[in-house]
Amino acid sequence: LRDKLDLAERAMKRSDFRLAHDYIDEAKRIAPEDRRVFFLNGKIYDAENRYEEALEEYRNAMLLAPHWAENYYRYGQALVNLGEQQDALFVLERMQYLFPNDKWTGKMEAGYTFVFH
Secondary structure, three states, X not given: OHHHHHHHHHHHHOOOHHHHHHHHHHHHHHOOOOHHHHHHHHHXXXXXXXXXXXXXXXXXXXXHXXXXXXXXXXXXXXXXXXXXXXXXXXHHXXXXXHOOOOHHHHHHHHHHHHHHO
């Protein structure tokens, strides 16, 4: 699994998104319930500016790992990129409650404030 995720991340960094998604498909066959697979697929969709798809992947990762701050951040940023102010604010407030001193909460606050204020 780790090899497929590493290969997918490298392909994403080269902007070879098709290959990255192919590696993710292989990873999903190996570990269909692994949060990292969904999370990385969300990041790949983010890199492609396909925020709706990213949200779905981050949602799946969130269901598998509900106490993972970076995933909430990525989910919130996708909402910010879609201009979904109310939903992004809800995610930010949830992060402030769940992860009050986490660096990802601070990043979400900064991103939200920059775009919407």
